[in-house]
Structures are given as structure tokens and as C-alpha cells.
Amino acid sequence: MGETPFLRMEEIVKTFPGVVANDRVNLEVRHGEIHALLGENGAGKSTLMNVLYGLYQPNxxxxxxxxxxxxxxxxxxxxxxGIGMVHQHFMLVPPLTVTENVILGLPGARGILLDQAEARQRIQEIADSYGLEVDPDAPVGTLSVGVQQRVEIIKALYRGARLLILDEPTAVLTPQEIQGLFTVMRRLVADGRNAIVFISHKLDEVMAISDRVTVLRNGKDVATLETQATNKAELARLMVGREVLFRIEKPPAEPGPVVLEIQDLVVRDDRDVPAVRGLSLEVRRGEILGLAGVDGNGQRELAEAIAGLRIPEAGTIRIQGQDVTRMDAGDLLRFNLAYIPEDRQREGLVLDFTLSENFIAKRFRRPPFSVRGFLRHPAILDFARRLIRRFDVRAPGPEVEARKLSGGNQQKVVLARELSQEPDLIISAQATRGLDVGAAEFVEQQMLAQRARGAAVLYISNELEEIFNLSDRIAVIHRGEIMGVVRPDQVTPEELGLMMAGIRREGAPATESPAEPVSSNPGGHP
Amino acid sequence: MDMDALIGLLHATIRLTTPLLFAAIGGLYNERAGVINIALEGKMLLGALVGFMVAFSSGNPWLGVLAAAASGALVALLFAYVTITLGADQIVSAVAINLMMLGFTGVVFRLMKAANSGSLSAPTFQEWTIPGLAQIPVLGPVLFRHLPLVYLAFLLVPLAHFIFYRTTWGLSIRAVGEHPRAADTLGVKVRTVRYLTVLWGGAMAAIGGAVLSIGHNSTFIENMTAGRGFIAFSAIVFGKWTPLGTMLASLLFGFADALQLRIQAGILEPLFRNLGIQEVAYQIPVMLPYVVTLVALFFIGKSHWPAAAAIHYDREEG
Structure with a gap:
């Protein structure tokens, strides 16, 4: 195979109406290498790979x-x-079994008849040789995301893939699962025949796993480097186009009285299974409580229960001392609660409404936005223009539909609506999901500003780095229970990973009720 | 009710289920592939007319059935082109087809009546009595003395089950209906699958219509389907998108139809007399199949539509 690279993409151009997603991009991948494709959201990584995978036709x-x-x-x-792709949003059909998903679209060995027995055996072989453990008969919808990802990899290998594209594969995994994935990746390229393109915007992972890295910015390739010959700071600068701060400057917290108090809460999920199981926690004025955990461990149900979108089965939720357990979102308006939902496109915004309509969604019934049931457009537009300026929303104007904005700007619209009311309590769920470095930084700064103003913040995220950066205390949730509450300076990411995997933290000093030192020392934080 | 009346009722249930079953099992294919088909009604109506016309002019009812299937597939092709290729709304397009077919079949039939002064009576099918099986007490006369199309309709049920769950085609169909993009990334031709299932569904619905005109009757009547296409659609929903469930739902609606005919014929008259009711307007029993449909859909609870139902798929869109 010698000098000929496995893959060369030369001068690839792909345009969408009004956007040049790939602007003469070059990429070279060698046999036996893990090649990272690094860039912010919207840099053109996924577009380039969709071109390679035949989903888009290049111009x-x-x-x-x-x-x-x-x-x-x-x-x-x-x-x-021989090209296989594991998409960021899994391309799996939830009601079908693992085997059915794997053989979908393939001609059967027995004509049109399905031969599941043979397929099952081959799946088992692939699983065994690369350490991709999975039950071939389980319906995919019942599996955890980590296992679903294995199914995606098996699917590609089953089809004889030698060049494997992994699109943001770590976004949904625990630290341990990420290590497991990396082991699998190394095994895959070990014999020098295969290669992996690893799409990511996480610098640590790129440094840890890749042999070479190509950086994309605004649809152009800005550099291809040997990973060993570079470092995080250089990559970040190439990716963002400016210097990036890795640590957020944060004054010490000055927690006040308890704002949100949850006791023995039980909440069922959409399938009527208890997702939050006897959970207790409290958040104080002027502090950020980070809630870490792998997706799907009850975070969504917890957030929805607090926001009045889901009625708990048992337990109590108190805001400012008042029992709000069975109140709905409308009743909660008077508690000045901000809710930043996990899915900004479906729950946070009405995508077909304009920005100004989205901004007033919570307050349109009151003056100055409406008087006696009639909307007052001058007041609404004025308000919208102010928010657009204050939250730096990049949009043509207040009358544009929310759908037309990028993900980061959509999130700014949600933040603007929720935070401009100067809330006493903020429930934020995966607020930076899918955002690029710049937009995520903005979200984090806003949270710190709210904390400084005296808001109590429950910050739910499965990005550990972010949890460490922002939180004054970290609670870890696993299967709807709190595995422990720790201070970020008293725990390592590995320890947190174990808690996220369901191992309760015992005996360590940080597990004792974290409220104690604060209440005994009301003047300030030690 | 004596035994003969019961056998008659059950025999009629099977007979009246047949047109529904053709349309419903056929429609199940495109529903599972993510194409909602409320145009079953229009396709049935066209099939009833075309089946009758061809049987009438050729003298062969089988030719009538084949022509009906072809006409149903043709209209389905139009529907498929508009919805799958052009991306038009499936519901609105289907409503247009239903309205168009109601008018079109009415006009053509009136022209045909004007051109033929004599009687408009087509040759019909003969019952096939299955030797041996037909002798079984009760079951024999209920199940094994029917028109050939009746057997065909019920054979489509295990066929559909086999195709859906035991073949690569069926796996592709189910995947396309749940997650077309996932199927596409694996090389399943989403549009082809949708086109073929829509054509097949159209052909089957039209045969269901032909059962009405040259199976149960020997002529066409304007709007003779009278909503059976919509009942077939409901049978798919009520049957939770499985072949067996769809058949059971169709049987329930067929039973309601058979029962209402008997109520019209007066089997409940002694009961009414005891209650002091002189006369029951015939419109009241006629409502029965529709009322059963409503009640059934009311009780079905939460239904799980194929996830991509009625959603247009375009590879280069998001």
C-alpha cells in the first residue's frame, strides 16, 4: 500500500442555498491511521463526510x-x-432488533428471505473480535446510547467497511464508555488495513486518540498536523480563529438561603417507568449546582417536574419554601422561574414564530405587550430589539423566524427570553448541547452572571468539563438517584465517571451534606 | 336466532369483509412504508367502475378484476408522483383523489348508461365450494362456500405477514416507514420502496372495489363504496398496523355490515314489537358499520403510527 493514501478528497466544494458549506476542502487519510477532523459546529465537517458517504453531491x-x-x-x-459511517444522530430504526438493523438493506444469502440465524452468528463474531458486546435480539430502542453506538459500528463492519467515519461519537458517552470506544478504535486500525475519520470538536479527545488532525474553519481546511507535533492551544486557535480561554474566571460563590428544595421525588417517564426515584437535592441563592450524569438517567424528567411540565408521583418540590409539587407551568410563572429545556427546537422555541413572538411567549398576556387582549406591536418590537442587542443574537431582525437562525443563536433567543426576566431560579438542561465553542462560552458566562445577580441555578449537563468549570457543587445522577454531591475541587473526572456509572461515593468527606458548612458560616464561603 | 340464521350472518360477515380486507391489507404496505393513504376510497370506487365496465364489455369477470387492479395502480402512480416525488401533502392529495374519483366514476357511469339502452348487468363470479372442507358442520358453509376473490383476500393476510417479517423486502418497508434516513444510509431505495407499496396498495384497493360491483352485485352504483375505503383505513389503525390485527378489525366491520343488513330485513322485529316500537327507519341500522368504526377508534387508545408516516423524505434535506 506504501505511499498511496487510503483516501484523498481534493478541492471539495459543496454549497447549499445561500451557504458555502465546503469551500475547496482537502483531506488525506492514510492506511492504519485515526485521522481527526476538528472544527466548530457549522465548520463543514459533517457536510464533508456526507459528501464522502454519498449523501450529498459535491459541486x-x-x-x-x-x-x-x-x-x-x-x-x-x-x-x-468500503466506506462506513456512524452518524452523530444514530441511523437506527428503534422498533427493529439489532440483527434487523444490521442486515437492513443487504441482499439476503437466501434471496429475499431473511436469514437471521446466520446474520446473528456473524454479528457475534464481529462483536467478539473487536470487543463490541451487544445482544443481537434486543430491539434497538431499548438499548442505551453507548450500546446503540456499538450497533452502528457493527453495522458498518458487517458491510465490510475499511474506512470508518465516526461523527462526534463521544458526545453521548460517559468517560468510561469513551475509553471503551477508544480501545475499539485502536483495535480497528491495528492491522494497518483500515482507517478511521474521527469527527470532533473536543480537543482533549483529538489529542488522546488521533494520529493526525485536519482542522476546518468556516468551510475551509486551515491545517493538517501530526497530533504529536501540536497541542491543544494551537488546535483551539486554528479551530476558532482566535485565542481561547480554557478556564472560566469565576469568583467564589456566596450561597444564600435555599431556593429550590426537592425531597424524595419520584417522577415517571413517558413509558410510565419511574425515571426519578426518590431524589433529594437543594439549590441555594447565588450558587450553581451542576447535575452530572449520562443522558437518560432521569435528568429530563427531573427538569420537567420542576418546571411544571410533568406531575411527580411522590415527593415534594419547594420553591422559596412554598410547595409547588403539583403546580403546572402556568402556576409557576409567579415564582419567576427560568427554564432552559433540553430540546431548544421543540420545547424552547416555536420555530415558525418570529423572534419577537418567541421573546414574549411567557409574557404576552400582560402590559406592555398586550392591552385588553390586543397585542401592542411597538412595545413588542422595541423589547425584541433590546434583547437582540443585549444577548448578541445574530439575526437580520426581530421579525425573522426562529427556524432561520443557527443553533447557537436559537439558544441565545431562549436565554434572552428566560434570563431577561431576572429569574430567582434557573433550571438549565443541556444548554450548550450542539453549540460551538464561542456560543457555549456565551451560555456559561450568562450562567455566571445570573449567579452573581443572586439566582439559584440547577445546571444539568453531560459535558463533564463544563460541569467542572461552572459548578459550585456537583450532584451526580444515575438511574434517577443522586450518587453523591461533591465539590469540583475535591473530585477527579475519573471519580465522577464512576459515580455516573452508578457507583455511589462512600465515606469521602465531600459526600456529607454540602449545605452544612454554608449554613454554619453565613457570612461567606470559606 | 336459529342455526341457519347464524350461519347466514357469519357467511355474510366473511363476504362483506372481503372488499375491506383487500383495501386494508393492500394499504397496510404503504402505511408501513410511511405513506398515509386515505385515498383508498377513491381507488376502490374507480376499481368498482373499471371492474364492472371491463367485465360487462368482455364478458369475463376475471378480466374485470385485472383491469380494476391496473386502474387502481394508475391512480396510485399519480398519487405517488405528487406526494413522493413532488413532496405534496399526502392527506390533501388523497382528498383530491377521492373527490376526483367520486365525480369521475359518476360521470362515466351515466355516459355508459346513456349509451346502453338495455340492462347494465355484468357477468359475475361463481361461488367455489371447497370439496371436503365445505361439508364440515357450521364452519363449512360459513368459510368454504364463497367467491374465489374471498379466498384470495384472506390469503393476502398470511402473505403480508410473511413479507413483512420474513423477507428483506418487508424489513426495508418497515425501516422506511420508521426511519427513512437510516434506511437510505444503508442503501435502501426509499422512494422505490414507497412507490411500489403505493402502487400495490392502489391495485389491491381497486380489486376491493371490484368485489362490490362484480362480486356482490352485477352492476355499478354511484358512490357504491359508501365510505368503505375510510373504514378500511380505520381497520389498519385499529389493527395496529399488523396484518392479523387489520384482518380482525376488518372482520369486525364486516360483521357490523352483515348485522345491519339483517336488522333491515327484520330479524329484530319481534324484539321491537315487544318494546312497542312500530317501525324503525332503515337509516338507523345502515349507520351501524360507521358507528362501530367510531366506537372502535375511540377505544383503541394510544396508537403507534409508523414514525415517518405522512412525512416527505428528501435526502438533501437536514
């Missing part, structure tokens, strides 16, 4: 596979060429 450029020019018009052709 220019060419693709060479082992030296031969190839035209890839469909995923089918990509698969035939």
Missing part, C-alpha cells in the same frame, strides 16, 4: 480512494467502496 472537487478516482452518488456506493 466541485474529486475523491480518490487508494489512488483511483471515484464518484459516490449514494450511500450504497459508498458502502460498496
Amino acid at each position: 466541485g472537487g474529486r475523491i480518490l480512494l487508494e489512488g483511483r478516482p471515484v464518484a459516490i452518488h449514494s450511500p450504497e456506493e459508498a458502502i460498496r467502496l
Whole structure:
């Protein structure tokens, strides 16, 4: 195989109406290498890979596979060429079993008849040789995201993939699962025949796993570097185009009285299974309580119960000492609660409404926005313009639909609506999910500003780095229970990872009720 | 009710289920592939007319059935093009087809009546009595003395089950209906799957219509489907998108139809007399199948539509 690279993408151009997503991008991947594709959201990483996988047709450029020019018009052709892709949003059909998902689209060994027995055996072989443990008969919808990801990798390998594209594969995993994935990745390229393109915007991971890294910014490739010959700071600068601060400056917290108090809370999820199981915690004025945990461990149900969108089965929720357990979102308006939901597009915004309509969604019934049932447009527009300026929303104007904005700007609209009311309590769920470094930084700064103003913040996230940066205390949730509450300076990410995996922290000093030292020392934080 | 009346009722249930079953089992294919088909009604109506016309002019009812299937597939092709290729709304397009077919079949039939002064009576099918099986007491006369199309309709049920759960085609169909993008990334041709299932569903619905005109009757009547296409659609929902469930739901609606015919014929008259009711307007029993449909859908509870139902798929969109 020698000098010929496995893959060369030359001068790839892909435009969408009004956007140049890839602007003459070059990428070279060698046999046996893990090649990181690094860039912020919207830098064009996924577009480039969708071109390679035949989902998008490029407007220019060419693709060479082992030296031969190839035209890839469909995923089918990509698969035939030995290219496999694990998408960021899994391409799995939830009601189908693992085996059915794996063999979907393949011609059967017995004509049109499904041969599940043989498929099951081959899945088992692949699983065994790369350490991808999975039950072939389980419906995919019942599996955890980590296992679903294994199914995606098996799916690609089953089809004979030698060049594997992993699109942001770590976003949904615990630290331990990430280590497991990395082990699998190294095994996959060990014999020098295969290669992996690893798409990411997380610098630590790129440094840890890749052999070389290509950085994309605004649709252009800005550099390809040997990972060993670079460092985080250089990569960050290349990726963002300016110097980036890794640590957020944060004055010590000055926690006041308890604002949110939850006791023995039980909440059922949509399938009517208890998702929050006897959970207790409290958040004080002027502090950020980070809630760490792997997605799907009851965070959503907890947030919805507090926000009045889901009625708890048992336990109590108190805000400012008042029992609000069975109140709905409308009743909670008077408690001045801000809620930043996990899914900004479906719950945080009405995408087909304009920005100004979204801004007043919580307050349109009151003056100055409406008088005797009639909307007052001058007041609404004036308010919208002020929020757009204050929260730096990049939008053509207040009358544009929320749908037209990028993810980061959509989140700014949600923040603007929720935070401009100067809330006493903020429930924030995965507020930086899918945001690029700049937008995420903005969200974090806003949270700190709210804390300084005296708000109590419950900050739910499965990004550990962020939890460490922001939190004054960290609570870890696993299967709807709190595994422990710790201070960020008294715990390592590995310890937190174990708690996220369900191992309760015993005996360590940080597990004792964290409220104690504060209440005995009301003047300030030691 | 004596034994003969019961056998008659059950026999009629099977008979009246047949047109529904063709339409429902056929429609199940495109529903599972994510195409909602409330145009079953229009396709049935067209099939009833075309089946009758071809059987009438050729003298062969089988030719009528084949022509009906072809006409149903043709309209389905139009529906598929508008919805799958052009991305038009499936519900609105189907409503247009239903309205168009109601008018079109009415006009054509009137023209045909004007051109033929004599009787408009098509040759019909003969019952096939299955030797041996038909002799079984009760079950024999209920199940094994029917038109050939009746057997065909019920054979479609295990066929559909086999295709859905035992073949690669069925796996593709189910995947396309749940997550077309996932299927696409694996090389399943989403549009082809949707086109083929829509064509098949259209052909089957039209045969269901032909059962009415040249199976149960020997002529066409304007709007002779009278909502059966919508009942078939409901049978799919009530049957939770499985072949067996769809068949059971169709049987329930067929039973309601058979029962109402008997109520019209007066089987409940002694009861009414005892209650002091002189006369029951025939419109009241006629409502029965529709009322049963409503009640059934009321009690079905939460239904799990195929996740991509009625959603247009375009590879380069998000």
C-alpha cells in the first residue's frame, strides 16, 4: 500500500442555498491511521463526510480512494467502496432488533428471505473480535446510547467497511464508555488495513486518540498536523480563529438561603417507568449546582417536574419554601422561574414564530405587550430589539423566524427570553448541547452572571468539563438517584465517571451534606 | 336466532369483509412504508367502475378484476408522483383523489348508461365450494362456500405477514416507514420502496372495489363504496398496523355490515314489537358499520403510527 493514501478528497466544494458549506476542502487519510477532523459546529465537517458517504453531491472537487478516482452518488456506493459511517444522530430504526438493523438493506444469502440465524452468528463474531458486546435480539430502542453506538459500528463492519467515519461519537458517552470506544478504535486500525475519520470538536479527545488532525474553519481546511507535533492551544486557535480561554474566571460563590428544595421525588417517564426515584437535592441563592450524569438517567424528567411540565408521583418540590409539587407551568410563572429545556427546537422555541413572538411567549398576556387582549406591536418590537442587542443574537431582525437562525443563536433567543426576566431560579438542561465553542462560552458566562445577580441555578449537563468549570457543587445522577454531591475541587473526572456509572461515593468527606458548612458560616464561603 | 340464521350472518360477515380486507391489507404496505393513504376510497370506487365496465364489455369477470387492479395502480402512480416525488401533502392529495374519483366514476357511469339502452348487468363470479372442507358442520358453509376473490383476500393476510417479517423486502418497508434516513444510509431505495407499496396498495384497493360491483352485485352504483375505503383505513389503525390485527378489525366491520343488513330485513322485529316500537327507519341500522368504526377508534387508545408516516423524505434535506 506504501505511499498511496487510503483516501484523498481534493478541492471539495459543496454549497447549499445561500451557504458555502465546503469551500475547496482537502483531506488525506492514510492506511492504519485515526485521522481527526476538528472544527466548530457549522465548520463543514459533517457536510464533508456526507459528501464522502454519498449523501450529498459535491459541486466541485474529486475523491480518490487508494489512488483511483471515484464518484459516490449514494450511500450504497459508498458502502460498496468500503466506506462506513456512524452518524452523530444514530441511523437506527428503534422498533427493529439489532440483527434487523444490521442486515437492513443487504441482499439476503437466501434471496429475499431473511436469514437471521446466520446474520446473528456473524454479528457475534464481529462483536467478539473487536470487543463490541451487544445482544443481537434486543430491539434497538431499548438499548442505551453507548450500546446503540456499538450497533452502528457493527453495522458498518458487517458491510465490510475499511474506512470508518465516526461523527462526534463521544458526545453521548460517559468517560468510561469513551475509553471503551477508544480501545475499539485502536483495535480497528491495528492491522494497518483500515482507517478511521474521527469527527470532533473536543480537543482533549483529538489529542488522546488521533494520529493526525485536519482542522476546518468556516468551510475551509486551515491545517493538517501530526497530533504529536501540536497541542491543544494551537488546535483551539486554528479551530476558532482566535485565542481561547480554557478556564472560566469565576469568583467564589456566596450561597444564600435555599431556593429550590426537592425531597424524595419520584417522577415517571413517558413509558410510565419511574425515571426519578426518590431524589433529594437543594439549590441555594447565588450558587450553581451542576447535575452530572449520562443522558437518560432521569435528568429530563427531573427538569420537567420542576418546571411544571410533568406531575411527580411522590415527593415534594419547594420553591422559596412554598410547595409547588403539583403546580403546572402556568402556576409557576409567579415564582419567576427560568427554564432552559433540553430540546431548544421543540420545547424552547416555536420555530415558525418570529423572534419577537418567541421573546414574549411567557409574557404576552400582560402590559406592555398586550392591552385588553390586543397585542401592542411597538412595545413588542422595541423589547425584541433590546434583547437582540443585549444577548448578541445574530439575526437580520426581530421579525425573522426562529427556524432561520443557527443553533447557537436559537439558544441565545431562549436565554434572552428566560434570563431577561431576572429569574430567582434557573433550571438549565443541556444548554450548550450542539453549540460551538464561542456560543457555549456565551451560555456559561450568562450562567455566571445570573449567579452573581443572586439566582439559584440547577445546571444539568453531560459535558463533564463544563460541569467542572461552572459548578459550585456537583450532584451526580444515575438511574434517577443522586450518587453523591461533591465539590469540583475535591473530585477527579475519573471519580465522577464512576459515580455516573452508578457507583455511589462512600465515606469521602465531600459526600456529607454540602449545605452544612454554608449554613454554619453565613457570612461567606470559606 | 336459529342455526341457519347464524350461519347466514357469519357467511355474510366473511363476504362483506372481503372488499375491506383487500383495501386494508393492500394499504397496510404503504402505511408501513410511511405513506398515509386515505385515498383508498377513491381507488376502490374507480376499481368498482373499471371492474364492472371491463367485465360487462368482455364478458369475463376475471378480466374485470385485472383491469380494476391496473386502474387502481394508475391512480396510485399519480398519487405517488405528487406526494413522493413532488413532496405534496399526502392527506390533501388523497382528498383530491377521492373527490376526483367520486365525480369521475359518476360521470362515466351515466355516459355508459346513456349509451346502453338495455340492462347494465355484468357477468359475475361463481361461488367455489371447497370439496371436503365445505361439508364440515357450521364452519363449512360459513368459510368454504364463497367467491374465489374471498379466498384470495384472506390469503393476502398470511402473505403480508410473511413479507413483512420474513423477507428483506418487508424489513426495508418497515425501516422506511420508521426511519427513512437510516434506511437510505444503508442503501435502501426509499422512494422505490414507497412507490411500489403505493402502487400495490392502489391495485389491491381497486380489486376491493371490484368485489362490490362484480362480486356482490352485477352492476355499478354511484358512490357504491359508501365510505368503505375510510373504514378500511380505520381497520389498519385499529389493527395496529399488523396484518392479523387489520384482518380482525376488518372482520369486525364486516360483521357490523352483515348485522345491519339483517336488522333491515327484520330479524329484530319481534324484539321491537315487544318494546312497542312500530317501525324503525332503515337509516338507523345502515349507520351501524360507521358507528362501530367510531366506537372502535375511540377505544383503541394510544396508537403507534409508523414514525415517518405522512412525512416527505428528501435526502438533501437536514
